Amino acid sequence: MQFAGLGAAVMGMWTCQGVIASSLLTRERWAGTLELVVAAPTSMGRVLVPTTLALSTIGLYTVIATILWERWVFGLELRIESWPLFVTSVLAAALTLAQFGFFLAVTAVRYRSSWSLGASLEYPGWLLCGFVIPVATLPDWLHPLSWSIPTTWAMEAVRESADGGSPWRDLLLCLLIGSAYAVLASFLGRQLVDSARRHATLALT
Amino acid sequence: MTAVEARDLRRTFRTRTGVLRRTAKEVEAVRGVSFDIQRGELFGLLGPNGAGKTTTIKMLITLLLPTAGSARVLGHDVVDDVREVRRRIGYVFGGDRGLYERLSALDNLRYFSELYGVPPREQKARIGELLELVGLTGRERERVEGYSRGMRQRLHIARGLLHDPEVLFLDEPSIGIDPVGARELRATIASLIDVGKTVLLTTHYMFEADELCDRIAVIRAGEIVAEGTPQHLKRLVSVGSVVEIETYGVGEPAVEALSAVAGVQSVAVEERGQMQVLILHCETDAQVTQAALARLDGVRVGRVDTREPTLEDAYVELVSRA
Numbered sequence: 001m002q003f004a005g006l007g008a009a010v011m012g013m014w015t016c017q018g019v020i021a022s023s024l025l026t027r028e029r030w031a032g033t034l035e036l037v038v039a040a041p042t043s044m045g046r047v048l049v050p051t052t053l054a055l056s057t058i059g060l061y062t063v064i065a066t067i068l069w070e071r072w073v074f075g076l077e078l079r080i081e082s083w084p085l086f087v088t089s090v091l092a093a094a095l096t097l098a099q100f101g102f103f104l105a106v107t108a109v110r111y112r113s114s115w116s117l118g119a120s121l122e123y124p125g126w127l128l129c130g131f132v133i134p135v136a137t138l139p140d141w142l143h144p145l146s147w148s149i150p151t152t153w154a155m156e157a158v159r160e161s162a163d164g165g166s167p168w169r170d171l172l173l174c175l176l177i178g179s180a181y182a183v184l185a186s187f188l189g190r191q192l193v194d195s196a197r198r199h200a201t202l203a204l205t
Numbered sequence: 206m207t208a209v210e211a212r213d214l215r216r217t218f219r220t221r222t223g224v225l226r227r228t229a230k231e232v233e234a235v236r237g238v239s240f241d242i243q244r245g246e247l248f249g250l251l252g253p254n255g256a257g258k259t260t261t262i263k264m265l266i267t268l269l270l271p272t273a274g275s276a277r278v279l280g281h282d283v284v285d286d287v288r289e290v291r292r293r294i295g296y297v298f299g300g301d302r303g304l305y306e307r308l309s310a311l312d313n314l315r316y317f318s319e320l321y322g323v324p325p326r327e328q329k330a331r332i333g334e335l336l337e338l339v340g341l342t343g344r345e346r347e348r349v350e351g352y353s354r355g356m357r358q359r360l361h362i363a364r365g366l367l368h369d370p371e372v373l374f375l376d377e378p379s380i381g382i383d384p385v386g387a388r389e390l391r392a393t394i395a396s397l398i399d400v401g402k403t404v405l406l407t408t409h410y411m412f413e414a415d416e417l418c419d420r421i422a423v424i425r426a427g428e429i430v431a432e433g434t435p436q437h438l439k440r441l442v443s444v445g446s447v448v449e450i451e452t453y454g455v456g457e458p459a460v461e462a463l464s465a466v467a468g469v470q471s472v473a474v475e476e477r478g479q480m481q482v483l484i485l486h487c488e489t490d491a492q493v494t495q496a497a498l499a500r501l502d503g504v505r506v507g508r509v510d511t512r513e514p515t516l517e518d519a520y521v522e523l524v525s526r527a
Binding site: 031032033035036037038039040041042047194197198199200202203 | 321
């Protein structure tokens, strides 16, 4: 039950970030504000990262709410051996999810239908990140895909810290992979905006 | 000094349709547009829907890459010096979209101030000045979703001016605004020129262009077909005078009969409630009134008026030429 309880807590954060981040710029496009955002002398990173960090903050609320619901409604009391490490791991999950969300969000500049990417990632993400079953039980060919998502390592760090183990290796990998997504998103942001200007996909018409 | 310079700008859109059998289609929206706008000038770009006005503006404000040709804004290339161009320009378009509906006008302006790099210390004063300029003081804390179209349009203008841009692109800013709001908007635009801004304006309203613009370019099917001052454009047309005849219940045969009158170049019918106004474009020095009235025998006729060609007459002729 401890396994499911911890997975459910982080799952809300994943859903919150993945689905909304990938549709962020699509909403701007529908509102007619995307062109104004792009036409501003500010980089896409400065627009998107604060928003995905805000989404992660809402995700932190889902972690707390899920833990409280598990305790009060379902009678599941999680055993947390090290609260400082547990909180650090959850915060690392939030930060790296914001970086991953930045990557998802930036693709929507170029492709009008990229919002569907986030929606289609939601349920596979539950399995790939090890929220509901251990990653080791997935087919071998899926392991590299799981390892390429920072949240997989964040989830491992959360479990390790709750069980009294050392989460530092998982935290390091989580932060490294998350940062790699942020750097990739910054680079792709410029390329994709140029591509959108070339292919005229910033506006609906 | 030149503020905006466009040289042989071209833009082709490629679209693909179909799922299994993909067919590509190319549309040449802008076909070699060139013009210069001097600093402090109000330049009008007129043309029918789909003529390429918005596409031209979007290339100048760096939202679209030109397929060919070049453009510079205040000396900065719109393809290579994107950041420098964006710092110096403002963009306002007409219609309901382009604002955050759930935010107040104040929060919209605060957000765009951040995006356009207005220093935090200056934001409050700047937003206050602009709200005053566009007449939204006192309503700034209301959500935009409750604003009328005119209020939204004025908020758009305030947004476009937040970072005090040197060049302003106004794409049909008065579309859908009531006459009083449109008059206020024209006064606001005219005041921008008084403080030294350069403005590129597109509009469908000829009186607006006539009243505001120093120079006008008429664009048709992606090409500029005429350029000059409003007075110059009026002289370009072949129409010598325009005769307007108010009628009640005029039929198609009578309109055809008028077209055959010597000296009449074209006849247009404008419905005004129960009345039809026949607009006869006549050759220079042609005296057609008596002959035209004779052809309307049996039709109830109201006021008959002869006037000089307006900018609208010039525009209609320019965009109608084959």
